[in-house]
Amino acid sequence: MRFIEKVIATFFGAGYSPIASGTVGSLVAAVVIWFLIPTQSPYFVAGTLILIPVAAHFCGVGEKFWGKTDSGHIVLDEVMGMAITYFWMPKNIYIFAAGFLLFRAYDILKIPPAGAAEKIKGGWGVLLDDVIVGIYANIGLWILRYLLKV
Numbered sequence: 573m574r575f576i577e578k579v580i581a582t583f584f585g586a587g588y589s590p591i592a593s594g595t596v597g598s599l600v601a602a603v604v605i606w607f608l609i610p611t612q613s614p615y616f617v618a619g620t621l622i623l624i625p626v627a628a629h630f631c632g633v634g635e636k637f638w639g640k641t642d643s644g645h646i647v648l649d650e651v652m653g654m655a656i657t658y659f660w661m662p663k664n665i666y667i668f669a670a671g672f673l674l675f676r677a678y679d680i681l682k683i684p685p686a687g688a689a690e691k692i693k694g695g696w697g698v699l700l701d702d703v704i705v706g707i708y709a710n711i712g713l714w715i716l717r718y719l720l721k722v
Contacts, residue, residue, distance in 0.1 A: 597647025632695025656706030
């Protein structure tokens with residue numbers, strides 16, 4: 573695996589965390605999105621959606637390199653899920669914290685069809701469960717915003 577492919581699949585090395593690499597990858601993604609990305613921009617949404625097949629490719633390359641289905645080193649899937657979590661959300665620390673917690677909880681619970689998506693072979697299987705979980709977390713954030721008037 574070439575160096576650049578490892579950098580992308582591990583999201584700049586976050587996937588090399590010795591413990592909870594998925595959580596670390598999600599947290600790094602949240603911080604990067606907070607500081608660098610305008611989450612309420614249609615360009616953010618469009619760019620993320622366009623990058624989904626690219627991310628599936630890199631997840632598949634990582635899976636082949638590490639020889640493991642959904643290796644813990646691959647955290648690009650968490651990054652994409654976190655991006656979806658924050659679609660159209662304002663930059664509010666409470667919303668970002670809640671989004672992180674919702675994403676991680678749903679990622680652990682694998683509410684259908686997320687669990688079934690994870691069983692798809694290759695990079696798409698690595699990625700799609702986190703895309704679905706990101707959608708769940710985004711819906712959860714909209715509900716929280718409505719209930720709390722944030």
